[in-house]
Amino acid sequence: MTIAVALGCVAATPHAASAENTASTARTASTTNEPNPAAALSLGAAADFAVLAGTTVAGTGSTVVTGEVGVSPGSTTAGFPPGVVAGAVYLDDPVAEQAQDDLATAYNSAALRPGTASLKPQLGGTTVAPGVYNSTSGAFYISGELTLDGQGDPNARFVFRSPSLVTSPASTVRLANGAQACNVIWQVGGSATLGAGSRFAGSVLALTSITAASGTTVNGRLLARAGTVNLDSATVTRSACAGVPLRRTSTKLGAFCDPGSPGNLALVATVTSSGPVPPVGPVEFFANGVRQDQFQSDAAGHAKLIVSNIPPRTHEFVASFAGTNRLEPSTSPVLSVPVGPEGICPAPPASPATATGPGAGTGGKPAAGNPDGRKNTRTVITFPPNDRPFKARKRDRGRHHHARPGNHRRPR
Incomplete structure (x- = not known):
C-alpha cells in the first residue's frame, strides 16, 4: 500500500441456577499417584x-x-x-x-x-x-x-x-x-x-x-x-490470567529511499521486546499527526509503509505498536524528514549504501547524507539492507508522539 502525503492533510489511497445441577467444589485426589483435580493444567x-x-x-x-x-x-x-x-x-x-x-x-x-x-x-x-x-x-x-x-x-x-x-x-x-x-x-x-x-x-x-x-x-x-x-x-x-506481567516493548522508526520506486519513501518500524515473545502485532503509522494505516509486524518486529507525493516542508512521522496479550504497547520518537523543492528520493542511488551502524556505509564508508562520518542522532535501521537511510534532526531527540485521540498534532 502507498500513502500520498498532501499539503495540509494526509490521505490514504486504497489499497437461574438449578440446585440439582449446581456442583460442589473440587475434591482432593484419592491417592498421591492421581493428578490433583484442583491443580493448574499446563498447555505448554x-x-x-x-x-x-x-x-x-x-x-x-x-x-x-x-x-x-x-x-x-x-x-x-x-x-x-x-x-x-x-x-x-x-x-x-x-x-x-x-x-x-x-x-x-x-x-x-x-x-x-x-x-x-x-x-x-x-x-x-x-x-x-x-x-x-x-x-x-x-x-x-x-x-x-x-x-x-x-x-x-x-x-x-x-x-x-x-x-x-x-x-x-x-x-x-x-x-x-x-x-x-x-x-x-x-x-x-x-x-x-x-x-x-x-x-x-x-x-x-x-x-x-x-x-x-x-x-x-x-x-x-x-x-x-x-x-x-x-x-x-x-x-x-487468547485469555491470560490477571497478574501475568506484560513484557516491555520499544518501537523505533526509520525512513529510507525505496530503490525500486523512485520518489517514494519507505517508513520502517522495528519493534523489540524484553523477552523471547515475538514482537508480532498491529503497528499504526502516523504522518503529521494523522493516522495513515495499520500493518502487522513480522516475526523480526518489522512493519513497512511506503509514502509518496510528499510536498516540500518538514514532515513528522511516528509508528505506534498497539501491544498484544503479552506485550506492552510502545510508540516511536518523532522522526522528522525535511523535504525541499526538489522533492525526496528523486532517483535510486547509483551505489546504494548499506547502513551497518551509525555513520557507516558500504565498505566502511560514511552513509549517504552523513559525509563526515559523525555519529547519527538516531539509530539507523538496516531494513531493507540496500536502502539509503534518512537521519532525523537533532532537535527531535527525545520527543514522543502518543497515538491517542485528542493528542494528535494538527496538520500544518
Missing part, C-alpha cells in the same frame, strides 16, 4: 495460541484473532485477509509442531484427572463451582447462560469433559466471583460447535474440529488436535 507451548488446528484454520468475513495462529501437521489458512490476526502465524513448522505435542499432553492430562461430579448435559441455566465434571450422557450443551462461580478464588479451576460440545445461538458462559477464562478447560472427545452470537469463555481442547458460527466471541482458545478450526466473523482473544 499451546498456551501461546488463540487458534490451533491439525489441518486448516479457515476464516470468513470479519474474523479477528488476537494471539498466535498455528496449523500442524497441516499447513493451510484461509480468509486472512480479510480476517485479521494480531499475532504470529505458524504453519507446519517446529513452533506449531511443539504446540500440537503439548496440546496432546494437556488433552490427555485433562482426561486422566479424577472427576468431581457428573452434570446433566444441559448446562444452561446453572451455576457451577470449581471442579472436574463429566456429562451424565453424551454431549454438553449450553442454552441460555452458564455461570462459573470462582467463589472468590482467582485460581479456581474448571474442567468439563464430554464427547462433544454445542452452544446455542446467543448463549453465554459467564465468569463470576473471581473465575478467569484462563482457568477453564473444555476437553472434547470429538468436535465443538459454538452457536452464532454466543459469548464463550475457556479453552476448547477438541480431538477433531471446532466451529465458531457468525458473531461468536471467545475469551480463551480454540485448539483442535486433528481437524479444522472454522471461524465465521468470530472474535477470538
Whole structure:
C-alpha cells in the first residue's frame, strides 16, 4: 500500500441456577499417584495460541484473532485477509509442531484427572463451582447462560469433559466471583460447535474440529488436535490470567529511499521486546499527526509503509505498536524528514549504501547524507539492507508522539 502525503492533510489511497445441577467444589485426589483435580493444567507451548488446528484454520468475513495462529501437521489458512490476526502465524513448522505435542499432553492430562461430579448435559441455566465434571450422557450443551462461580478464588479451576460440545445461538458462559477464562478447560472427545452470537469463555481442547458460527466471541482458545478450526466473523482473544506481567516493548522508526520506486519513501518500524515473545502485532503509522494505516509486524518486529507525493516542508512521522496479550504497547520518537523543492528520493542511488551502524556505509564508508562520518542522532535501521537511510534532526531527540485521540498534532 502507498500513502500520498498532501499539503495540509494526509490521505490514504486504497489499497437461574438449578440446585440439582449446581456442583460442589473440587475434591482432593484419592491417592498421591492421581493428578490433583484442583491443580493448574499446563498447555505448554499451546498456551501461546488463540487458534490451533491439525489441518486448516479457515476464516470468513470479519474474523479477528488476537494471539498466535498455528496449523500442524497441516499447513493451510484461509480468509486472512480479510480476517485479521494480531499475532504470529505458524504453519507446519517446529513452533506449531511443539504446540500440537503439548496440546496432546494437556488433552490427555485433562482426561486422566479424577472427576468431581457428573452434570446433566444441559448446562444452561446453572451455576457451577470449581471442579472436574463429566456429562451424565453424551454431549454438553449450553442454552441460555452458564455461570462459573470462582467463589472468590482467582485460581479456581474448571474442567468439563464430554464427547462433544454445542452452544446455542446467543448463549453465554459467564465468569463470576473471581473465575478467569484462563482457568477453564473444555476437553472434547470429538468436535465443538459454538452457536452464532454466543459469548464463550475457556479453552476448547477438541480431538477433531471446532466451529465458531457468525458473531461468536471467545475469551480463551480454540485448539483442535486433528481437524479444522472454522471461524465465521468470530472474535477470538487468547485469555491470560490477571497478574501475568506484560513484557516491555520499544518501537523505533526509520525512513529510507525505496530503490525500486523512485520518489517514494519507505517508513520502517522495528519493534523489540524484553523477552523471547515475538514482537508480532498491529503497528499504526502516523504522518503529521494523522493516522495513515495499520500493518502487522513480522516475526523480526518489522512493519513497512511506503509514502509518496510528499510536498516540500518538514514532515513528522511516528509508528505506534498497539501491544498484544503479552506485550506492552510502545510508540516511536518523532522522526522528522525535511523535504525541499526538489522533492525526496528523486532517483535510486547509483551505489546504494548499506547502513551497518551509525555513520557507516558500504565498505566502511560514511552513509549517504552523513559525509563526515559523525555519529547519527538516531539509530539507523538496516531494513531493507540496500536502502539509503534518512537521519532525523537533532532537535527531535527525545520527543514522543502518543497515538491517542485528542493528542494528535494538527496538520500544518
